[in-house]
Every structure is written in C-alpha cells, then in structure tokens.
Amino acid sequence: MCSLLTAMAGASSLPDYFFNGPIAYDSSTGTLSIATGAGGAEIFSSTGLPAPFAVIPTTQPNSNIPGSEVLLSMSLVSGSVNDNGSVTSASFSTPTGYQAALYLGNGSGGTAATPVLTGTLSGLQIGGLDGNNFGELTGYLHPTGGLAYSYFSDPSDVIALDFNLSTTFSGAMFNSNFTGQINGQVESTTAPAVPLPSTLGLLASGLALSWGVARAGAARRCRTPMSRVATPRDGVAQL
C-alpha cells in the first residue's frame, strides 16, 4: 500500500502555469514587457496544482482565467545582442528587487489582491533564427511569495515561445519597437513534497483503526454463548 501511494505521489505532474498574451518591446528604454489589463496576457491552464490555485478548463471552466494577469517586464542588457549570422540572441535583466507576479482571475482576485506566485528573475535570454518572426524566451524564476509559493522550486523554469512578431530576428531587431505574442510557462523543476507525509499519516491511522476494530470484533465473538467451547467442567456441571 505504501509503495502504491508513493507511486501515486510520484505520478503527479510538475506544478506549472501556462500563460499567453501580447508582448511589446520599447527600443527607447530597452524594455520588453508582457501586456496587462484588458486584452493583456492571461493564465489559461495549469498542471500539478490543487484548487484554488489550479486553472483547469475542463473541470473549472474559465473560473480562474478572466482577469488573470502576468506581470513580467525586463530590460535589454547593453551589448548582449549577438548575431552569429544565423542565430540572434540577447540577454535581459530586471532591476534589483523587481519581482514578476502571476495573478489568478478569481482565487487571488486579480491585481487588486494577493498574487498566486511572485519571484525574481535571472538568466533571461531571447533567441531566434535570423529571418524568423518567432523565437524563444528562457530564464529562471526564483519564487519569493504568493499563495502557491510552496509548490514551485527555486529556481523554476520560465520558457516561452514568442511568435507573430512584427519584426524578424536579426542583430538590429532591438533597435526598433516591435510587438508580438508570447506563449509561455512557469514550471517547477521538482514535484512538491507536501502531500505524501499527510497521506501516509492518514493511511497509518486508518490501518491502526482497522486493526483495532478487528481485534474488538474478535474479542466480542469469543464472549458470545454460541462460540463457547465446552469444557470438561461444563459436562460435570450438567451431570
């Protein structure tokens, strides 16, 4: 039974939030931001998270989606744009103390209430093949707070596909403004270790209770007349 429960705990998927929405790059400030507010990015799905942190369209239609927000803004690292003739990449950073934040539509009440996850960012990099209007953003999120804080590892992965860009990848792409769409995820690299101990505790107490009930039942059966075993003394008494 223990091995079965352990296997079940291991089968749970990694905590993951999936988001999707518009992005914009401002060349005057070197800032790449995910759009917020109406028409901005939203969290549209999740895995490995319990309610009310979960965004599961199949069982919870859209209840956590409308009004959800992803606050993520980063600055181009000066001199980091590299075009090797076929691939362009660039590094981004955030100001000291800046925290990205994810808000659910109802569970955390949008931007007016508690975020579901906050964290600092590191290792942000965008790369794409020259001539393509799509590429990828990778980096790490170091959780610092939020309602689902305990479910995400430090670091968690940030992986996003950038597409429908109004520009194409090249060494000069960050010299001008551009817009596009981002489809990304914040994924814990390890499964949370929270549920197993409590499950084992429940199992142990359940087994102890079952054992106790079984013993009490056996003792009761021994005391009933039908189950009494005749002894020689019984026979003497009858005589």
Added chain:
Amino acid sequence: MRRCTAMASMALLTMGVRVAAAGSITIDYPYIDVVQQNSDLGASDTGGALTIQATADAIFVAPGSSMSIAPAGTFTLNATYEQPDTASGDYDFNNGTLSVTNGGSTPLLTATFSNLVLETGVGTTVFFTAPLTYTGGSLAGDLSGGELLGSFLLSSGTTNLSQDFTGATLTAKAGAVVPLPGSLLLLLGGLGGLTAFGARRPIRPVP
C-alpha cells in the same frame, strides 16, 4: 482598385490563407493552443517516424482572450522524415497528418501537410512549422487550411534530427480555426426558443 485589393486581402484572411515569406509564419486568430501536459508524449522520432502528442486545451479568439476546449482535446501529429532542408540545421518531414479530438463523434480538426520543417540552432530548442490543409473537423468550418507553429526542447538525441530524438516542454498553435459549434448551438437554441414562443397560441381572456 484599392477597395478590390482590400477585399481580396480580407478574403485571404478569412480563408486562413496567408502568403508568408520564408521564416515568417503568421498564426491567425482564432487558433488552437496546444501544450504538453501530464502524461503527454511530447515529441518522439524513432527510425524517421515522428509523433507529436499533447493537449489542446484552449482556443484563443483574440490577444488575451481564450475559450477552453472542454473536455480537453488530444493533439496528435504524425510525419515521416524526408531529408535535410536546404537551410542549415533544418530538417524536412512529409506525409503528415494532424488531428485534434476530444472524445466526440466528430474530430475537432483534421489536417494533412507535406512540408513540416523542424529548425534547430537555438540551444536545444526545436521549432517546427508547417502549412496545413484542413480535411475535416468541426473547427475547420469552410477554411481550407492554416498554419502550424510550435517548439519543444530536446530531451534525448542531438540536433541532428535525421536521427532518433525525443522532445519535451512542447507548445504549439494551429490557426486559423472556426470555433463555431458552441455558438451555433446557442444560436439554434435561441432561434428554437423564439420560434416556440412565436407559435404559442394566444391566451384568450375568460369571458
């Protein structure tokens, strides 16, 4: 003349057909969003037979506006390795089929393609693109086809995609589609209700 050109452009957009330059893929709204979840396969190529399997869980109708696919759909793509592409680091796959199903009697979308290109060069990331020819499904509507764009991270194998490999953290999108069935049902229900209301015999006052 300008009006004709605008109308032609609109018609092309409506049909989900977009003439795109090489390397420039535009996914038109509404599009099906696909992500690898739970026990999804992700991407796997064995002996030149490529399979991609993930979850289609939402349709994005506009930037920052989605509707869920409930129950979630299963996105399945099969293709056969053909040859290295003329572009360095790219690999061509053909004989492709794609389907999105969610347990209903009618698939949500079926399509074929003959030119799936897998692109490497950005770390372990693999991008994939293909023009799609729709062959059926409730989301296809009258559209003749669209585009597929996605990416995954190599989890085994090398960036030489003529050899076996597997990929994870897969995401993809296919568009444009026509997410009409739900709306159509609502519309038909509403029209039915109106018809029933209109056909109701008037109540005559009791003398």
